[in-house]
Amino acid sequence: MIVRQTEPLNVEMPFDALDRFVTRTEDFFIRCHFPIPEIPRDRWRLRIGGEVAQPFELNWEELRKMPDSSITATIECAGNGREFLSPKVSGAQWERGAVGNAVWTGVLLKHVLERAAMKPSATEIILTGTDQGEIEDAPRPGGKIHYARSLPVAKARDDVLLAWQMNGTDLTSAHGFPLRAIVPGWYGMASVKWLSDIVVTDRPFVGYYQSVDYAYWQRTMGEPSLVPITEMQVKAQIARPGPLERVPRGQSYRMRGAAWSCAAEIVKIEVSTDGGVRWTEARLGDEHDRYSWRMWEYAWLTPTNSGKATIMVRAFDAKGHTQPKERDPDRGGYIINEVLRMDVEVGD
Numbered sequence: 001m002i003v004r005q006t007e008p009l010n011v012e013m014p015f016d017a018l019d020r021f022v023t024r025t026e027d028f029f030i031r032c033h034f035p036i037p038e039i040p041r042d043r044w045r046l047r048i049g050g051e052v053a054q055p056f057e058l059n060w061e062e063l064r065k066m067p068d069s070s071i072t073a074t075i076e077c078a079g080n081g082r083e084f085l086s087p088k089v090s091g092a093q094w095e096r097g098a099v100g101n102a103v104w105t106g107v108l109l110k111h112v113l114e115r116a117a118m119k120p121s122a123t124e125i126i127l128t129g130t131d132q133g134e135i136e137d138a139p140r141p142g143g144k145i146h147y148a149r150s151l152p153v154a155k156a157r158d159d160v161l162l163a164w165q166m167n168g169t170d171l172t173s174a175h176g177f178p179l180r181a182i183v184p185g186w187y188g189m190a191s192v193k194w195l196s197d198i199v200v201t202d203r204p205f206v207g208y209y210q211s212v213d214y215a216y217w218q219r220t221m222g223e224p225s226l227v228p229i230t231e232m233q234v235k236a237q238i239a240r241p242g243p244l245e246r247v248p249r250g251q252s253y254r255m256r257g258a259a260w261s262c263a264a265e266i267v268k269i270e271v272s273t274d275g276g277v278r279w280t281e282a283r284l285g286d287e288h289d290r291y292s293w294r295m296w297e298y299a300w301l302t303p304t305n306s307g308k309a310t311i312m313v314r315a316f317d318a319k320g321h322t323q324p325k326e327r328d329p330d331r332g333g334y335i336i337n338e339v340l341r342m343d344v345e346v347g348d
Contacts, residue, residue: 001027004092008032008133009174012080012097018239018258021287021295022072023100025167030174031077031098033147033209034133037173037194044178046162050126050200053117060178063164066107071161071184073291074101074260078187078214078229081336089333090137096237099260101293104182106163109156112198118153121202125156127181130194141208149190149214149228150205151183159184159291162195184291185262186230187335189214217330224330234261234323235337236269236296236315246345250304255282259315260293268316269296275310275341282313306347314339 001011012029041060049055058066077098079091092098113125128148135141151160161182164171171177176193183190189209210228217224236259247253259266269282285295296313303309316322324338 002095002097004094008034009036010092012094013100015096015099015237015239016242016245018256021101021285021292022167023102025102025169025172025175028100028102028166028175029077029098031092031188032131032174034131037130039130039173039178039194041178044196046179046195046198048112048116048198048200051119051122051202052113052200053119055116058112063107063162063179066111068105069108069161070103070105071159071182071291072101072103072289073182073184074099074232074293075182075188075191076232076235076260078189078334079336081340082333084340085327085333085336091333096239098188099237099293101258103167104161104163105165105168106161106179106182109160109162109181109198110158112162113156113200116200118200119202122153122200123203124150124152124201124205126150126197126199126201126205126207127192127195128197128199129192130196135208139212145208146196147192147209148205148207149192149209150201150207151190155183155186185232187214187232189229214334216332216334219330229334231262232260233335233337234264234266234315234317234321235259236266236313236323237340238311238313238342241311241342241344243342244345246347247302247309249302249306249346249348251302253300253302254297255300255311256295256297257313258293258295259313261315261317261319261321263290264317264319264321265290266294266315267318269294269298270314270316271298271300272312273300273309276312276339279314303346307345309344309346311342311344312339
């Protein structure tokens with residue numbers, strides 16, 4: 001794993017090691033805003049309240065007795081690829097490995113909300129984690145805050161999972177034990193870890209990680225306003241060859257990688273080995289799921305002459321979305337899905 005920060009812990013998978021559809025737990029990236037809380041199982045509680053008729057609490061044993069569901073879902077940090085931005089922006093300097101695909105098991109959030117009996121006034125669901133700390137960069141509130149994000153009621157009632165297992169075993173502390181949200185199709189900031197509180201609210205949530213951080217500029221009638229980051233955008237990445245890797249000349253080289261989108265299946269991958277002049281369709285892997293990435297590969301006949309080659313990849317999903325050619329500056333350090341140019345060396 002590549003360590004981007006130790007306090008708090010932020011590590012990513014070397015993306016050139018991608019070799020399977022489901023990412024091993026030990027290879028799955030870790031994103032923390034504050035120190036990882038150590039939560040004894042027998043002392044943990046999940047509180048559900050706010051605009052509900054029947055607020056209640058769950059302990060670990062009660063939670064595990066609820067009907068469970070499993071989904072395979074890709075989670076990508078909204079800042080994945082930030083290292084490649086120019087000019088540089090603040091934040092963890094992720095390269096390509098702040099993304100992974102895992103099997104998550106838990107209870108659907110909608111079942112918890114049904115038990116609480118939401119009032120007709122409900123508009124959003126606030127998810128709050130046990131982790132807490134002080135914000136370093138201005139603008140910032142004073143003192144410690146908890147990490148919290150919200151979801152619209154429609155999304156919360158759809159496919160959001162409250163997961164206690166990852167790849168068949170209980171969550172590790174770094175991945176959110178004892179309970180975390182999994183918000184399929186959304187960037188990772190929505191999948192709140194170390195869940196402690198679910199609050200149903202009758203108004204938009206404007207917490208720090210909803211309205212200040214993990215937000216981007218969206219223009220309406222020409223005027224920019226900050227809106228929360230939500231759905232993942234269609235994106236393909238090259239695993240091999242890696243940046244500045246040396247590939248043999250005049251031979252067949254197996255290019256490979258993965259691609260993902262919000263909730264639409266990846267239906268086509270195109271590869272360019274000449275800096276975007278010509279594009280050729282790659283082969284899609286057989287394994288796929290509604291919320292999972294799609295593996296791909298391409299047999300590249302490398303140039304016979306030594307030198308630099310610029311390789312690129314782009315994805316297309318079933319809804320007709322593809323990747324932009326250029327960076328949208330209103331996205332700041334987030335939503336990095338423009339086509340990336342990668343230089344490799346061709347030689348003996």
